[in-house]
Amino acid sequence: MPFVLYFLIFSFGLCIGSFLNVVISRGPVLWGLAHSAHTERLGFATPRSQCASCHTPLKSWHLIPVFSWLVLRGRCAYCRERISIRYPLVELAVGVLAVALVRMNGWYPETLFLFVAACLIVALGVIDLETGYLPDMLTLPLIALGLIGGLISEWFWGFVPFFDALIGAIVGYGVFWLIRFIYLKMRGIEGLGLGDAKMLAGLGAVAGWMSLPLVVLAASLAGLVFVGIMHLRGKVVGAQTAIRFGPFLAIGGLLILLSLTAYRFPWEPVERFMVVPGTIQ
Secondary structure (H helix, E strand, C coil): CCHHHHHHHHHHHHHHHHHHHHHHHHHHHHCCCCCCCCCCCCCCCCCCCECCCCCCECCHHHHCCCHHHHHCCCECCCCCCECCCHHHHHHHHHHHHHHHHHHHHCCCHHHHHHHHHHHHHHHHHHHHHHHCCCCHHHHHHHHHHHHHHHHCCCCCCCCCCHHHHHHHHHHHHHHHHHHHHHHHHHHCCCCCCHHHHHHHHHHHHHHCHHHHHHHHHHHHHHHHHHHHHHHHCCCCCCCCCCCCCHHHHHHHHHHHHHHHHHCCCCCCCHHHHCCCCCCCC
16 A cells, blocks of 8 residues: 555544544533533534633644644643643544554455544543543443444444344443442442443444453553552552543553454454365466
8 A cells, every 4th residue: 555545544543633632622521521611602613722721712723633733842822831742642543543454454344443433442541531531422332333333244244243242242331330339349439430331341342242351451451550650650559549440441442453453353254264275276
């Protein structure tokens, strides 16, 4: 595939990442999960993007993904307050995901399916990191996306079969709900939120029930690395320390999506990889 085409795919991913930043910033406010003093006529398309500190509307070139952040050196063009590095990181992440999915999977319907799922996962992880919430407005569409993929798996070979997607959603939710219930009974406090259970249900629906152990393992390892880094920095992380698990679930989910893509999906018909005698000259 020519470099120019990869560049266009990457640029498309950057633009989608820029829109995701709008969803991440405004979504929690619109859904009643966060408060903002500037909520009048707030939507995903209006009003025009503005500085989070001085609320000055941004110029068109200020909205160019990554480039504008680099040119402005991470500061507002008007008040010179710092612009969160989250903005270019999300844009870059989505751009890289777009290229990776097309590069490893090709131009197939499941590529778009996985890209939409990856965008939802990125948004959920960042929103949980910043607000502590995993909104139903994103977790439920992730579950629905996986189930819809299962329904059309009879016609498009790259999707998880519906039964596997349904079991993945049920088991994903049930496992975390059970852990939450047991922890609540033993300690008297919530160890996991239902948002985590819904997010794992979505990952199970998209990737299939067989991927859930790997998702949880990858998320747990990412969490352990985070705790280790906190200890190295001299910050105490004890049994009572609240750690938001959504970002780690997002890391685990994205790794599994990419690994499934790299191995061309474990649920594909075996016949696709069989060599029929007499077909090789």
